[in-house]
Amino acid sequence: MKTDILYGKEGLTVDLPDNSFIIEPTNLPKVEDEQKALLDAARNPIGMGALRDQVKATDTVAIVISDITRPTPNHILVPFLIKELEHIPHENFVIINGTGTHRDQTRAEFIEMLGEWVVDNIRIINNQCHNKETLVNLGKSKFGCDVYLNKDYVEADFRIVTGFIEPHFFAGFSGGPKGIMPGIAGIETILTFHNARMIGDPLSTWGNMVDNPLQEMTREINRMCKPDFMLNVTLNREKEITNVFAGELYEAHDKGCAFAKEHAMFRCEERFDVVVTSNSGYPLDQNLYQAVKGMSAAHKIVKEGGSIIIAAECSDGLPDHGNYAKIFDFADTPQELLDLINDPEFEMFDQWQVQKQAVIQVWANVYVYSKLTDEQVKASMLKPTRDIEQTLKDLKAKYGPDMTVAVLPLGPLTIPYVEEEAIVK
Secondary structure (H helix, E strand, O other), X not given: OEEEEOOOOOOXXXXXXXXXXXXXXXXXXXXXXXXXXXXXXXXXXXXXXXXXXXXXXXXXXXXXXXXXXXXXXXXXXXXXXXXXXXXXXXXXEEXXXXXXXXXXXXXXXXXXXXXXXXXXXXXXXXXXXXXXXXXXXXXXXXXXXXXXXXXXXXXXXXXXXXXXXXXXXXXXXXXXXXXXXXXXXXXXXXXXXXOHHHHHOOOOOOXXXXXXXXXXXXXXXXXXXXXXEEEEEEEOOOOOEEEEEEEOHHHHHHHHHHHHHHHHEEEEOOOEEEEEEEOXXXXXXXXXXXXXXXXXXXXXXXXXXXXXXXXXXXXXXXXXXXXXXXXXXXXXXXXXXXXXXXXXXXXOOOHHHHHXXXXXXXXXXXXXXXXXXXXXXXXXOOEEOOOHHHHHHHHHHHHOOOOOEEEEOOHHHOEEEEHHHOXXX
């Protein structure tokens, strides 16, 4: 059974066993007219008055975007916002790239993300989480850290956050307040948001917004310096806009999450011996760090002792920035990594991704099909595969002729779950 899965920019066709169980979200059609949908949303937003009536001609306006690891259609959303706010001089705008702890984007990448006109005419900055001169301390979080956010954002007269809403492996859903925290936060705040206790909480999981500590913290920090307007979208597998959610941050985001949950959740009767997954293709599968999300989606429905095969191109490597790759040098097994990260004395940014990966690996084997070298994959305590079909044949010898296989062609755009284990309310 030939199945297309999202991989890089071109996709990948895999020949799977005929009895494989395909798990996909409802593939909604794109909106008929993107500009009309955006205009309707901006002029009739959720929980507030029309966008352009809220902004004075003399205001400075900060627009926060998600970075290149997210498929947010910034090239559509940002030009629309600038046009809708045409009474604002171009020099009064600043676009803040919500990198979190990720690397800066280059000019070429900004052109890819935003279009050349925006890059040539509007001021654009990368958030600098380590540089306190570019941050403002807003006080103390109830979660125990100082709260630092981007200075240009805090000092703007009017603040807009953009993004897209999809299932998220520890925050429940992306988009909304997450664009601000951790998108444009300082490293101290981000480290608390991603510490072992927060990430290890069983309520910090796919699709769960009830008592999720990550959502509680991001919403608390957003209230300290709240965006005046949210513009989020949902996307289909072709990365086309399927719906627009705009207006008051929390109310609009809640409506967007409810819509995404309705179309992205998939109930399974039981777990599977093998789960083949992707990481939703480019730009989400640019590196192995991001690919942990696809592994985590598969983890929801793979049997203990089972196997996950993830296809993630990893065109940007492990990546070669940050500490993700370095942390594996501190231990010899996934369990040792978990023990290390759970030690209150240990703190290193990117540990949250390694923690999530190690939890998965303690439960199941993980094979990686990518452009990485075998040595890179093995150094990350994972198993390389150059031939998914052959790996499936090898696993059949291990699990027997009745081996059960599930496939997540869109990876973490789907929330599979087993009924009796579901946390999602």
